[in-house]
Amino acid sequence: MSRFISLALLTLALLAASCKNHIESKARVDPGWKKIPDRWIRNAIGFNYGKPDTSLISAFAQLIKPDTLDNPHAEHVDPDYGPVFNAIFVDLDGDQNNELVCLQGWDVTEPYLCVFEQKGGNWYLIYKEEVSTFYSSPTLVVANNYSKNKTFYLDRVYDHGSGVYIGGYSFYKLVDDHVYKCLDIINDAHLYGWSPSLNQAVTSSFEFSDYSDEVSVSYNYSFFPGMMEKSDCPLCASDSIPYIKGEGGVIYTYNQKEHKYTLNIPAYANGAEDLTDDKISCFADMGNDSLFIAAFRRQIDTTLKIGAPKQRLILRQYLSLVDRNRTANHKK
Numbered sequence: 001m002s003r004f005i006s007l008a009l010l011t012l013a014l015l016a017a018s019c020k021n022h023i024e025s026k027a028r029v030d031p032g033w034k035k036i037p038d039r040w041i042r043n044a045i046g047f048n049y050g051k052p053d054t055s056l057i058s059a060f061a062q063l064i065k066p067d068t069l070d071n072p073h074a075e076h077v078d079p080d081y082g083p084v085f086n087a088i089f090v091d092l093d094g095d096q097n098n099e100l101v102c103l104q105g106w107d108v109t110e111p112y113l114c115v116f117e118q119k120g121g122n123w124y125l126i127y128k129e130e131v132s133t134f135y136s137s138p139t140l141v142v143a144n145n146y147s148k149n150k151t152f153y154l155d156r157v158y159d160h161g162s163g164v165y166i167g168g169y170s171f172y173k174l175v176d177d178h179v180y181k182c183l184d185i186i187n188d189a190h191l192y193g194w195s196p197s198l199n200q201a202v203t204s205s206f207e208f209s210d211y212s213d214e215v216s217v218s219y220n221y222s223f224f225p226g227m228m229e230k231s232d233c234p235l236c237a238s239d240s241i242p243y244i245k246g247e248g249g250v251i252y253t254y255n256q257k258e259h260k261y262t263l264n265i266p267a268y269a270n271g272a273e274d275l276t277d278d279k280i281s282c283f284a285d286m287g288n289d290s291l292f293i294a295a296f297r298r299q300i301d302t303t304l305k306i307g308a309p310k311q312r313l314i315l316r317q318y319l320s321l322v323d324r325n326r327t328a329n330h331k332k
Helices: 002-027 038-045 055-063 277-284 289-295 297-306 309-331
Strands: 034-036 084-090 099-105 112-119 122-130 140-142 152-161 164-175 178-191 199-208 214-224 244-255 260-264
Touching: 038 055, 038 084, 038 099, 038 122, 055 099, 084 140, 099 140, 112 164, 122 178, 178 214, 178 244, 178 277, 214 260, 214 277, 244 297, 277 289, 289 297, 289 309, 297 309
Parallel strands: 178 260
Antiparallel strands: 034 122, 084 099, 099 112, 112 122, 140 152, 152 164, 164 178, 178 199, 199 214, 214 244, 244 260
């Protein structure tokens, strides 16, 4: 009899635990998530990359209605505007369960970043973002950074045109069933010829730390005038004689409370040529005279003292031009 009672109590305890787990798993499902059939997930994991196939994209577009997958080049027949599907099946948050993260869309220049997670035996679309890649093939990478929450990132294009380009990387983490965009860095930002006074060329590279959840970024930058001689073409730029030219590195440390990689500049890095938050902001805000002069003021003053004669001359001319324009705009 006592054995029967013990078995009954054990059964009730297991049932209670099962119900509790079921309730908790239900509670963790965000109402904004989109439920995705297991069959679609299986097909995505087993996708045949050896032959063109848009069936997964078509099925996904139906599943997310009334949401949609935009096709900005629907009328084009050029194969360079073709569809894209590329998926990674990996544990992003260290819970020993794999998530599915992919780039997919009707147009390789405007794919969507999608993240799928399994909860309570069901799969859900928990994140979707349209990403502009211009004419480049999209790149999606999962980094083996020093954290159970693996950082994944992709390259994107913010602006482009003749003589104008801004591209960079966006970094993401999956933490507690939520995808956070935790860092954006500029990879290539150049303005060449469009500004008569302030053009630029900025590039960067980055790497993850081996012993902490940090990203170190190295920047190379140059700011230079537009046409200098009457014989120059209207969209010329004089990058051989820059106002300011330099390089520097910074570290972004992951902040668990803010779910962001935050800029970490040590107190000793306070020289005129050391990078600051304002300088880095200037890289993406191209042609902004006020921001450039304010951010690089100490470096400008140093160049006016020890720069080459031609460099000092064009820098003084530039500052005088900006000052005159400010005065004229203020009088208006």
